[in-house]
Amino acid sequence: MRYTAKKLAMMLLTMVIVSFLAFLAFQIIPGDPTVRLLGTDATAESVALLRAELGLDRPFFVRYAAWMQGALQGDFGRSYSYAMPVSELLAGKIGITALLTAVSFLLIVTISLPAGILLCVREHPRLDRAADAVNQLIMAIPPFFTGILMTLVFGLMLRWFVPGSFVSPSEDFWRSAAYLVFPALAIALPRIAMTVKMLRASVRGELTKDYVRTAYSRGNSRWQALCHHVLRNAVVPTVAFLAMTAADLVAGSVVIEQVFSVPGLGRLLLTSIANRDFPVVQAIVVILALWVVLVNGAADLLNQRLDPRLRLS
Amino acid sequence: MRKMKQSRRMIFGGMILSGTMALLALLSAVWTPYSPTAMSGAEKFAPPSWAHWFGTDQFGRDIFSRVMCGMGTTFFIALGTVLIGALIGILIGAVTGYFGGWIDEALMRLNDALTAFPSILLALVFIALLGFGKYNVILALGVAFIPSYARVVRTEFARHREMTYVRSARLMGASHGRIMLRHILPNTTRVLLPALVIGFNNAVLAEAGMSYLGIGVKAPDVSLGYMLSESQGYMMTAPWYVLCTGAVIVLLILGVSLIGEGLQERRGQ
Amino acid sequence: MLEVQDLHVQFHGVDHEAVRGISFTVEDGEILGLVGESGSGKTVTAMVISALLGADRAAIRGRIVLDGVDLLSAAGSTIHQVQGKDICVVFQEPMSAMDPVMRIGPQVEECLRLHTTLNKTERRARALQALRDVELPDAESLYQKYPHELSGGMLQRVMIAAAIVSGPKLLLADEPTTALDVTVQAQILALLKRLNRERGMSILFISHNLNVVRKLCRRVAVMEKGQIVETADTEAVFYRPQADYTKRLIAAIPARRKLHAG
Numbered sequence: 001m002r003y004t005a006k007k008l009a010m011m012l013l014t015m016v017i018v019s020f021l022a023f024l025a026f027q028i029i030p031g032d033p034t035v036r037l038l039g040t041d042a043t044a045e046s047v048a049l050l051r052a053e054l055g056l057d058r059p060f061f062v063r064y065a066a067w068m069q070g071a072l073q074g075d076f077g078r079s080y081s082y083a084m085p086v087s088e089l090l091a092g093k094i095g096i097t098a099l100l101t102a103v104s105f106l107l108i109v110t111i112s113l114p115a116g117i118l119l120c121v122r123e124h125p126r127l128d129r130a131a132d133a134v135n136q137l138i139m140a141i142p143p144f145f146t147g148i149l150m151t152l153v154f155g156l157m158l159r160w161f162v163p164g165s166f167v168s169p170s171e172d173f174w175r176s177a178a179y180l181v182f183p184a185l186a187i188a189l190p191r192i193a194m195t196v197k198m199l200r201a202s203v204r205g206e207l208t209k210d211y212v213r214t215a216y217s218r219g220n221s222r223w224q225a226l227c228h229h230v231l232r233n234a235v236v237p238t239v240a241f242l243a244m245t246a247a248d249l250v251a252g253s254v255v256i257e258q259v260f261s262v263p264g265l266g267r268l269l270l271t272s273i274a275n276r277d278f279p280v281v282q283a284i285v286v287i288l289a290l291w292v293v294l295v296n297g298a299a300d301l302l303n304q305r306l307d308p309r310l311r312l313s
Numbered sequence: 314m315r316k317m318k319q320s321r322r323m324i325f326g327g328m329i330l331s332g333t334m335a336l337l338a339l340l341s342a343v344w345t346p347y348s349p350t351a352m353s354g355a356e357k358f359a360p361p362s363w364a365h366w367f368g369t370d371q372f373g374r375d376i377f378s379r380v381m382c383g384m385g386t387t388f389f390i391a392l393g394t395v396l397i398g399a400l401i402g403i404l405i406g407a408v409t410g411y412f413g414g415w416i417d418e419a420l421m422r423l424n425d426a427l428t429a430f431p432s433i434l435l436a437l438v439f440i441a442l443l444g445f446g447k448y449n450v451i452l453a454l455g456v457a458f459i460p461s462y463a464r465v466v467r468t469e470f471a472r473h474r475e476m477t478y479v480r481s482a483r484l485m486g487a488s489h490g491r492i493m494l495r496h497i498l499p500n501t502t503r504v505l506l507p508a509l510v511i512g513f514n515n516a517v518l519a520e521a522g523m524s525y526l527g528i529g530v531k532a533p534d535v536s537l538g539y540m541l542s543e544s545q546g547y548m549m550t551a552p553w554y555v556l557c558t559g560a561v562i563v564l565l566i567l568g569v570s571l572i573g574e575g576l577q578e579r580r581g582q
Numbered sequence: 583m584l585e586v587q588d589l590h591v592q593f594h595g596v597d598h599e600a601v602r603g604i605s606f607t608v609e610d611g612e613i614l615g616l617v618g619e620s621g622s623g624k625t626v627t628a629m630v631i632s633a634l635l636g637a638d639r640a641a642i643r644g645r646i647v648l649d650g651v652d653l654l655s656a657a658g659s660t661i662h663q664v665q666g667k668d669i670c671v672v673f674q675e676p677m678s679a680m681d682p683v684m685r686i687g688p689q690v691e692e693c694l695r696l697h698t699t700l701n702k703t704e705r706r707a708r709a710l711q712a713l714r715d716v717e718l719p720d721a722e723s724l725y726q727k728y729p730h731e732l733s734g735g736m737l738q739r740v741m742i743a744a745a746i747v748s749g750p751k752l753l754l755a756d757e758p759t760t761a762l763d764v765t766v767q768a769q770i771l772a773l774l775k776r777l778n779r780e781r782g783m784s785i786l787f788i789s790h791n792l793n794v795v796r797k798l799c800r801r802v803a804v805m806e807k808g809q810i811v812e813t814a815d816t817e818a819v820f821y822r823p824q825a826d827y828t829k830r831l832i833a834a835i836p837a838r839r840k841l842h843a844g
Contacts, residue, residue: 014425025438129319136574140567142518144525145559148541152548152555210678217632217673218744219666219696228692229681236683251433255522259545269434270526273441285434292428308728309682 007300011293018289019071022282023064071286077279081272086283090265092168094287096176097257097264099169101249103177103184104191108245112192116199117231120207121223131200138193143252147186147259154182164261183260187252191245198241202234209233236307243299247292324575330568334561338384345378349535358551367557370540371547376554380561383537386530387517387565390451394516395509397455402462403505407493409463410470417467424460432457433519437528445531454519458512465508469501510573514566521562537562583784584608584631584752589644591626591635600626600640602808608752611782613775615799615816617789617831623808624788628756631786632671633661649751666693670745674757676737680729686740687725693748712743716773735766739773746777753777753785759794771798792835796820804828 070077076086119131155163161179169176206212207230215225254266265284272280304310346366353373361368367376409417427435432454439453470493473479482492523529524538531539537558544554584607591601601623608614618624629635631646633653646653648668653661670693673679680689690709694700700708706725713721716739729737738758745753755774759767775798778785789795795802796816803813804827811825823829 010422010425013422017423022438136570137563137567140570141563142521142559142566144522145541145562148545148548148555148559151545152552156549210673210675211681213634214671214673214679214741215681215692216634217665217671218692219662219664220692221662224696229684232683233681254433255526258526270437270528273437274528276441288434307683309730 022285076283104188107188112195116196120203135193183256206230247295320575320578327571334565338388341381341385347375347378349379349382368553382535391516393451394454398458402459406463406466410467427460473497583610585647587645593640604810613785613799615795615802618805622805667697670750671754690744712747716743
């Protein structure tokens with residue numbers, strides 16, 4: 001119980017640090033949003049007025065405290081560019097990016113785990129080497145290049161989807177998901193290769209351990225040893241790896257959303273940085289950090305359940 | 314036995330691939346088949362031929378020459394990034410790992426917080442701060458990668474700090490600096506080298522991604538990422554544009570990762 | 583009961599034999615010691631008998647006859663039957679020999695699960711009984727624990743329990759006490775002796791430690807460089823060693839008497 005409390009405290013601390021750093025960064029960035037909004041030939045008075053309205057004339061820490069207070073209640077302020085509450089602006093987009101991330105993760109798990117395990121069932125040096133080579137090749141292809149190729153092959157040539165015709169999930173969930181399979185696959189592919197590699201290395205490492213010899217001495221076949229013993233052990237570091245992957249899937253989506261013209265958080269983030277729309281950027285950064293922190297926390301808990309040696313009685 | 318041969322073959326293959334790319338990159342500084350910026354309305358969208366190995370783009374520019382320059386930019390940025398990230402990261406990691414204490418704790422918490430920030434976002438913020446251009450990208454990515462190097466080095470230094478050879482060096486009166494530099498550091502190269510290689514690849518990917526999004530390198534500097542974003546619009550009319558540019562990036566990354574893999578396998582011996 | 587006839591083992595890719603034509607027998611209900619230094623081939627012999635080392639890694643010649651069946655020329659399925667049922671192994675390092683993420687109970691039951699048709703309740707009962715037979719207290723709570731919660735000595739007892747639970751004809755013990763504290767060693771040896779007496783289970787006890795072998799085994803085979811140089815009753819080997827090597831081994835024991843002799 002104390003362990004969980006400590007973990008939660010750490011997570012909170014991390015969130016605070018991240019949000020603080022983001023806030024800080026945007027104070028230093030040159031480029032006054034008011035100038036952007038009013039145009040370069042605005043009068044000094046109207047600029048001052050707008051600044052007062054937006055609350056930009058208050059000292060730094062006051063603004064941070066005010067933001068923090070609002071954020072804890074779900075109020076992230078108003079967007080400068082879109083003149084609407086940030087939370088409204090983000091509401092739809094979070095759903096889209098969340099769906100994209102979910103589909104990616106699903107693809108990673110459903111493809112890499114069976115593939116990794118199947119490749120370990122038998123010892124086939126040629127197959128192993130071929131698999132290694134394929135893995136290397138896939139990992140070398142940047143996700144956004146894969147994405148571009150997919151829009152070329154599946155989009156323009158085969159017409160399995162029409163690039164740019166994205167439908168939001170709230171309108172038509174399944175069509176949305178169907179469209180997202182392609183960008184999700186682009187993000188997932190290199191990570192699938194990495195996970196397969198990790199899993200195979202993990203299993204191979206476990207197979208050299210003493211307890212496997214004991215299993216064989218009791219009459220287990222290789223397949224039985226895998227199922228009853230090895231996989232449960234090999235899965236522990238793989239879970240940690242999958243957690244890391246889940247956390248950085250969101251980063252991957254930033255670029256992919258651009259490739260496939262998906263109106264998610266990633267694209268919004270880019271445009272907001274360009275427009276100096278601080279409240280939006282701040283909010284997105286915090287959300288992304290929250291996601292990473294949560295995923296890592298969940299992975300920790302899962303690890304504890306899987307490996308009894310990590311449990312503190 | 315077989316593993317040794319395999320790892321040697323990997324390093325060799327990797328060096329050939331990445332070496333070729335490096336050569337092209339270096340060459341681009343002094344010579345390219347055509348000027349990368351020379352436009353020619355007549356030769357728009359020419360498919361690959363003997364005259365233009367990779368064909369021409371929407372302005373009639375020779376793609377191969379542009380790819381060479383882009384490769385030059387990529388190398389420049391990736392090497393610069395690794396340099397900054399590794400140097401500062403090693404410094405920080407060595408100091409915190411060796412001395413430990415509350416500085417170590419504090420910096421590690423900071424490190425954890427920073428890793429909650431995907432590095433591409435960190436770089437985005439920096440670019441927004443500093444503006445576009447090669448040098449800013451190097452700075453942005455370099456700083457964004459510091460935490461990962463620092464963590465690796467810190468773990469190593471913390472591990473070695475307790476080892477007998479360090480303790481005996483202390484007993485013989487060696488100063489901290491000397492121990493860190495001449496004793497521990499050489500022992501960390503086996504872990505550090507693969508990290509540098511991976512870091513290089515990540516830098517290549519990050520720069521390509523950022524330039525693709527338009528927030529990295531700007532004209533007149535040529536960037537492979539930016540070329541990819543341009544080529545996307547002409548995928549049907551000039552597919553060679555996309556394919557050649559992308560293939561070159563893939564080959565570079567593959568070459569470097571083969572070297573990294575080969576080094577890892579040797580470490581496993 | 584177990585007869586090894588002219589066993590030769592040569593690992594693939596190595597130019598000399600690890601085991602160069604050895605022969606010995608383990609009678610019903612006896613404890614035979616196999617003694618030798620590292621590299622003598624004793625562990626390799628054990629691995630071949632328990633089918634943990636097979637044709638994929640070494641060229642094996644000879645016969646290993648268990649109650650009339652030659653294990654070396656038997657089909658794969660027969661080997662799987664024998665492993666864990668007729669021949670069970672106890673290894674040197676109990677800590678690493680157990681699956682760290684599986685509870686003790688299921689691991690002790692494993693041989694029953696693989697070779698019998700008993701249901702869960704019956705298996706559990708047998709496992710608990712085995713745990714009690716190896717003198718472990720509070721078998722029920724031990725059943726639920728994980729390996730890392732127990733000490734080395736307790737774990738080795740658990741390993742023995744797992745090995746005897748299916749009532750094997752032969753227990754192969756490969757340096758089972760080497761990794762344990764001296765006091766625990768004595769207890770484990772006493773346990774093995776008792777199990778042998780009560781169940782009539784033969785034991786092939788492998789060790790490099792003559793003292794330990796002396797306490798437990800009635801007969802001893804001494805191995806050097808892949809060959810058996812002497813086989814005799816333990817007392818005979820100690821008081822009237824025939825082979826040079828045996829004499830050297832005995833001379834190398836730090837004797838308590840020597841201290842008094844001054």
